[in-house]
Amino acid sequence: MNHPLAPEQRQIGARELAWLIASLALVVAPHALRAPWWLTLLTLCLYGWRMYFALDRGPLPSRWLVLGVAAVGMLGVWIEYRTLFGRQPGILLLMLFSGLKLLETRTHRDAAIGAFLGYFLVITNFLYTQGIPTAATMCLAIFMLTAALVGFAAPQRAARANLRTAALLLAHAAPAALVLFVLFPRVQGPLWGLPQDAYAGMTGLSDTMAPGALSSLALSDAIAFRAEFQGASPPPPARYWRGPVLWDFDGRTWSIGPSFLTGFVAPRGGRDAYRYEVVLEPHNRTWLFALETAASLPEGARMSFDGQILSATPVRARMRYELASVVAPEPRSSEPAGVLRRALRLPEGFNPRASELAAEWRAASADDAGVLRRAIDFLRDGGFVYTLEPPLLGPDSVDEFLFSTKEGFCEHFSSAFVFLMRAAGVPARVVTGYQGGELNLVDNILTVRQSDAHAWAEVFLAGRGWLRVDPTAAAVPGRLESGLARSVPQASALPLMMRPELEWLRAVRDRWEAAAHKWNVWVLGYNPERQRDLMASVGIRDADWRTLTAALFAFLGAMTLVLLAWSLKRLARPDPLQKAWRAFCRKLAARGVERSPAEGPRDYAARAARALPTARRSILRIGALYIALRYGAHASAAGLTRFRKLVREFRPT
């Protein structure tokens, strides 16, 4: 039997279809930036094709044609990616299917499933970015998809009314969504293995350093992490964020080499203790960054023998940790002989001139500190130029840099310096990390970008332990004081935001990033820990999933009741005259004179007056007044008040 409300029996109209297609287009728009151009074009063509059919009212293409297009699309994706099952190809196929699904959409049921597919496509955008702009765009998309669904249920209704209903529905959904977001028990994912390319595209430091590695990173405006200090933040020259330590040199590339964990020993003494919280962007590596010398370890983190702080698993989601650091603590004077031997090791047969120079310094100096002084003097007076576009170097990279090109980025300086130290017999190592960071004046948060990536050196001096030496700072002193922007010649390509003439743009960005930071911390960084903290702050200690679920259902139940109360409320109230008249009828009915549905007020009052002779006068008066107020030309508020008073005082006996 046909059912006029069953969506599978209702043909879709052009207007509903246009809504659906527009909302789907909005959902897949961000994917268009990442998809191969031909796939975007194909999907758009499918959307347009379906719209053409809707306007033309022609029959839809045959199933075979649709299957053919699907096969061609899949083949194209396979050629592009050599697989259909990775994250990227999977999402692109889903985008393509949204167009194909439209081509076989005939009824409201198909269209509703298309809208559900749209909701699903929304989440695929979040796999790439969860920033505020994406969130705002997707909010609009959800609104449009919801309006499309409302349109399917009431195709005859005015579009404006359907938009209003969709807005109302979403407004009613918001409190429940908020409660669910806050209280739904979070578990640390993932539940199963993710596709291989799940973490492609995260930028950050690497575990090796070859010439050119950091300078390419330095062009990136992407944020590495943000730090919020309790109290004062360190001055710019003291902002050394220590990351991976590189030990092994093969003549061209520095690498971490074998590493092992040691127990954490808190440093003693030192000045300027800092306490701060870091929100680290995912970089798919285990190391965490700490200012200078860490005085404590974040929860669950460990320390390697050379002072790197490592998390247990690669950082694949934005991570928040708290740390304390000190500047210049008491040195750990002794280091195992094996470690020191490793800090002196150099590959044979590279860079003969540098080795010769180092040998001269060694011969001329009384101790390691003397060698160090000579090396720093050499860099300071050598006429070195700091540039983001250093010339390419041959196999003897250190010799070429020190004696002929004299132009380099921090990796050249640190690499050459550590080579010289080792050649002169002073144990040394390369440390990479970030130097600097920009203090946002709006929320006082220090933002460290990939462009702040830096490499420096640490040398071991007997009795003084490992000392930080920044050869770049020695050669180009402005680097630390004023940052990258003032240290490189004007002509070099700098990231747009680092150009000094765009101060106002930076102010705008500061505000924007303050908002983005809050967003990151409170929305995107809402993890099991933060949930626990939040629960503790409202007095629920050790909230486990049971407590959370119970609270969740209590809140949701309450919210449903509020909604139900709302749904009862918005009825037209019976007008007060009618209400009073009904009360009068009820009073009479209680005395056995019930009004029959067809009986008018005059007849009813007359009958009641006959049945209840003692109350005759008041019954007739109320009946006449009701007729006058209801049907008469001179109804007034005073009359209504009098009528209500009469009814209230009416007590038939």
Next chain:
Amino acid sequence: MIARVLERNPRFSNWLYGFTPPERGPIELVHRRVYILPTRLGWFFAGTLAVLLVGSINYALQLGFALTFVLAGLGLAGMVHTARNLARIAVAAGRAEPVFAGESAQFRLYLDGRGTFDRPAILARHLGSDSQFVVDIAPAAVAEVVLARPAERRGWLPLGRVMLETRFPLGLFRAWSHVEPDVRCLVYPRPERSALPPFSGEAAAGALRTPTPGSDDFAGLRGYQKSDSPRHIAWKAVARSQEMLTKQFAGEAASELWLDAKLLPQGLTLEQVLSRLAGWVLAAERAGAHYGLRLPGVEIAPARGDLHRAACLQALALYS
């Protein structure tokens, strides 16, 4: 299957649907009477939500969680809105005009939205026949629903049970309610054409004359009587004199006719007899005759006009 159980146990069904039929007066669909369950699409939506949730957990996507929860909230809000679209409607039954057996009875229901909001896409379906009607109720307005039900036998035809259903706004839930208003339609016997009876019995006694050609010649005016057909009212004269006057025709006074069951051939069943008589009533009214109706136990004095015709047909419809 559930439907069959309900059909066999009317008391259980009445308890379930919260009323005892038939119901007098306007019926308010209180919340107790509005049922709601997810549609197939609703279950599909729930499945989509489950997939979204698992994906969000797996990839630790906070915005994925947000999306999932907004959609869950949307489902919840959609449920309340769907129930609201139906709840608190007042259903009143209108008059059903009498019909002849074999025609279809038109029942009118008036759905009073009683709200400041509109209630789109409400289906009224008569259970037990294919009759259904989709209606949109404007804010604070009353919408009319016409349900046609085939009238097979003469007598009173009750409307029976009507289901009101809606899936607005999201189509994820289906809310429905049953009503059984106390309204019935009078079904006249199926009229059977046959020649009017010859003038016998009292007719032959002299009071009557066979209508002759030209008997409809205008003969003058007389005072209006309630049973007069509106066609015979002398509207021009009324406009002149402010007094209701009826045109009289020459043949009228002479054409008094008794439609008597005894005049019919023997051996007809009761239903056939009633059908023939109904056919006579129509023919006599058309011919402009003054006619009376006589059946065992029933006698209606001769008269003419729509009310008289209706009285005769009602007597036939309810004759037992």
